[in-house]
Amino acid sequence: GAGVSQSPSNKVTEKGKDVELRCDPISGHTALYWYRQSLGQGLEFLIYFQGNSAPDKSGLPSDRFSAERTGGSVSTLTIQRTQQEDSAVYLCASSRTGGNQPQHFGDGTRLSIL
Amino acid sequence: GESVGLHLPTLSVQEGDNSIINCAYSNSASDYFIWYKQESGKGPQFIIDIRSNMDKRQGQRVTVLLNKTVKHLSLQIAATQPGDSAVYFCAESVEYGNKLVFGAGTILRVKS
Numbered sequence A: 001g002a003g004v005s006q007s008p009s010n011k012v013t014e015k016g017k018d019v020e021l022r023c024d025p026i027s028g029h030t031a032l033y034w035y036r037q038s039l040g041q042g043l044e045f046l047i048y049f050q051g052n053s054a055p056d057k058s059g060l061p062s063d064r065f066s067a068e069r070t071g072g073s074v075s076t077l078t079i080q081r082t083q084q085e086d087s088a089v090y091l092c093a094s095s096r097t098g099g100n101q102p103q104h105f106g107d108g109t110r111l112s113i114l
Numbered sequence B: 001g002e003s004v005g006l007h008l009p010t011l012s013v014q015e016g017d018n019s020i021i022n023c024a025y026s027n028s029a030s031d032y033f034i035w036y037k038q039e040s041g042k043g044p045q046f047i048i049d050i051r052s053n054m055d056k057r058q059g060q061r062v063t064v065l066l067n068k069t070v071k072h073l074s075l076q077i078a079a080t081q082p083g084d085s086a087v088y089f090c091a092e093s094v095e096y097g098n099k100l101v102f103g104a105g106t107i108l109r110v111k112s
Helices: none
Strands: A005-007 A010-013 A019-024 A031-037 A043-050 A053-056 A065-069 A075-079 A088-095 A109-113 B010-014 B019-025 B032-038 B045-051 B056-058 B062-067 B072-077 B086-094 B099-102 B106-111
Touching: A005 A088, A010 A019, A019 A109, A031 A075, A031 B099, A043 A065, A043 A075, A043 B099, A075 A088, B010 B019, B019 B086, B019 B106, B032 B062, B032 B072, B045 B056, B045 B062, B045 B072, B072 B086
Parallel strands: A010 A109, B010 B106
Antiparallel strands: A005 A019, A019 A075, A031 A043, A031 A088, A043 A053, A065 A075, A088 A109, B019 B072, B032 B045, B032 B086, B056 B062, B062 B072, B086 B099, B086 B106
16 A cells, blocks of 8 residues: 555453554555553554564563554554553554665554543 | 653644653553554554664655664654654564554644
């Protein structure tokens, strides 16, 4: 596609439920990133993929968070047993090759935990 | 730790004036920097980037200046327009682009 696509755009769920967030990167981009943006805050790095491998998972807040990427394209971020502090906008970005290349962002998934 | 600091200013400018948004970064090893614009309900939009072997780079109506001596980055917007109203973030690349470290953002308001 022309840009990074994320779905759903909004997700409301009850505390304790699992959620899956999806990211379709720009076609041909090998690097994919997940960030989290809490209300009024900057962006916080979560995880980086190069192809289907995740060389850097250092930003994942807890073992309730996991992510995978398949076919060097689509990625899903899964949050298990959601907590209220997980409420945030989850943003995905991709770049052509990784390294010092511009990262292009989708519009995010706004996650609200009741 | 790594940090990129925007001191949360709200910058109000008159339409047609030039805007300057400033950013301090803390990691002297960072070698790549990006400015993003974020409008309400949207993801960050790439504006311009600069590598550490440069001290100035120009785009369309925008200029980024990098001062590595004092670890300072600025974004200049010429002839600011109402459509420029947004939150602006600077970000530094760490670990060779494996992640970006963002500041908290600066709100730019353009008065007509």
